[in-house]
Amino acid sequence: MVRPKITPIAASLTPSVEVPRLRMDGICKRFGATIALENVSLEVLPGEVHALVGENGAGKSTLMKILSGAIPPDRGTMWLDGEPFAPLHPLDARRHGIAMIYQELSLAPHLSVMENILLGMEPHRGGFIRWGQMKRRAEEALSQLGLSDLPLSVPVRALPPGLQQMVEIARALVTQARVVVLDEPTSSLTQDDVVRLFDLVKRLRERGLSVIYISHFLEEVKQISDRFTVLRDGHSVGTGSTASTPVDQIVRMMVGREITELYPRRTRTRGEVVLEIRGLTGIDKPRDVSLTLHRGEIVGIAGLIGSGRTELLRAIFGLQPITQGLVRVGVLSGWADPGKRWRQGVGFVSEDRKREGLAMGLSISANMTLPRLDYLGPWGLILPSRERQMAERWIQSLAIKCQGPGQPVWALSGGTQQKVALSRLLYANVDVLILDEPTRGIDVGSKAQIYRLIAQAAEGSPEYGTRPRAVLMVSSYLPELLGLCDRIAVMYRGQLVACAPVGDWTEHKLMLAATGQTSELAEHQ
């Protein structure tokens, strides 16, 4: 493996190449009876991008919480540049040069880019901010990252999420971070922003910083990292050079088993039309979209972020207004609000679990049964015994890992949460499942389970006496669409530009259609 050239900017930061920047050794952590981490070790070199991979619940976030001083380890030691390191609290860790960049951005949305970059370390004289110096330092940080085009005085909430993240990374640079932790940095980014982010990570590496890169996307890990460490069930199961390890070997380490079939085999037969859309037009997007959906089939919608995929699903489900066109569910036509849609047999899973998909403070059963509380008793009553029985049935058949129906949803892992969101549709016994990014931010193992559930829903399961259903799903992850769907439609600038059986598509063709290069697409076909 070719070790990237290290150009130490600040000599003090890299005393010697031999001494690891960060060493975590024999870290153990329990929460009550649960062992979160058992004897975990992690070694990150200066000027290295180190990928930390593992399924949800493998212990990655716990390990990072320990590194960032949010929680203390039960046992184990840490060294930072050869010095013992035991942060007392997050601020202490930050002072020692640990910069955490989370999925949820931690910027002050109303403050400007410049103010955010230097937040908490504004240059001042007697309490008065020295704006000139502040501007200079912010500019310096941005130019070092190749982001000189970023406007300094714009409030960060006005920036797209991709650029907001860059601001946060610039802040890490200004705070003289030694270790930058990027937790799922690309999950909400467009393709362009991902390229920019990778460029930025490389610059951080060139400057001698160490980057811990947490991601579910192994393609990214492969592309950006020098070495990797795999966590599984709270153990560190392997570490190695990314370049010399094939992806499927990393996957094996992650799941501890072979994922023989990530995508379930198709054994579906197409039934009658259950959802028909004609000339559907929203306020801005979608524009003039027509599509039919049959019982027993999975139709995927590809397209770039902002192409109107989400808006299409939301317009169908009544979460967004329709200005023109027709949505027909079975024999019922016309616009309907979500309440009506549920009763018509249409269910929806949101792309944003936290903000919209689930009520995190409520229990699993409350979340699951919310759309059809009328199943739980007469006269607007909720019979606790029936609620429990219903919830337990779906917890069992979807293998939802939990302590019981009464457990609050926030305590579950991302993949399990997604199963709860999906269980709502099965509980409500809908005919049409509308899924927006159903596997976003969940690990490989959970993904496989979700795929199986979706396929089962489309096929119908004699075991539970359910009939085949129709699935309409949006995904940014092309292999998933190709692996799971029967037909794939592509959206471009609010319009549905192509819809064809899955056999006619390749990743390349999907990308061409999604970027509006229809002429090239025609040449390919």
Next chain:
Amino acid sequence: MSETPKKRATSLRQSERWNASFLSTLGRFTALIVVFLFFAILVEGGKFYSPRNLENILRQSAVYATASLGMTMVIIAAGIDLSIGSIIALSLVTVAWILDYHYLVPTADGGMETVYLIRVYPVVLPWIALLAGIGVGTLAGFVNGVTIVRLRLVPFIVTLGTMGIFRGLAKGLAEEKDIYPHEDTWLTQLMDPTLTSQDVHWRMWILPPGVWILIAAAIFAAVLLRYTRLGRYMYAIGSNEETARLCGVPVGRVKVVTYTLAGFFGGLAGLMQFSFIGGIGQPTSAVAYELFVIAAVVIGGGSLMGGQGSILGSVIGALIITILYMGGQQMGWPKWVQEAVIGVIIIAAVVIDRLRQQKTG
């Protein structure tokens, strides 16, 4: 083989969870007893636990507690109702105004005679006054709800506004004076002491009728929150409004109903307050009650972020606040000390709650 231990672990954890919610109620109960004992010991001559004083505590707290039932629902649904004190006043002024309604009729000798409606309809009129009092409160709550939903305004702002409007209406109706109804009716006696009463028949009530009303209303509210669709919708909206909307919850309608119910319980509290202050229509009554009521809900475990709160907790909260208030008075604390102590207790309750949640979560 692997099933059994797993299942056992599950049921064990569930019982732990049940214990957690039980403990939080138990904790509040303990706090209530501690606060009570504190004053029982410190107030001289055992006056604090005399039957008369105990009854007074109940009578005063019944007003707060009744109003807190609706406030609990509002707060669970992530709202706030600052107008509740004004609703109480508007309701009690309405009651007094109807009981005092009179008009002039010419007499045979050419003069004018004042006719009191209560004399003409001695049986029906108190009932009309009762319905009007509750009805006015309910209507006020409905106005709050519709304004919040239709104009898409923050509940804080809307109810801050209606706090002034309803108080103004109460004062207008009473012509900025206290209304002294011509005759006492059973509405005046609603909160009269029972056990310390001279009247044997009245003693049969054991508790003042108003307290019985509170108990019935509290059971109604608790069942509504726990065992009905409407109650579940309130929790869902408070926990995550977007999720509720996605799941087809008629968010706007539920909010209107929630504020309307808050107004209903406010009206009920107004009836009690009417009796408690001696059967007069005092438009400046119940000023700042919204703060006591909100405090009662918060001490009872309600979260202003929504999705959390319980009826039993709020009732205990109302009792704690009343005991602090009355105990402080009887200890001869200056008013500023009383107010500061109540403030400290509110903050402490929330802090303790959070510490407890961190431990179990």
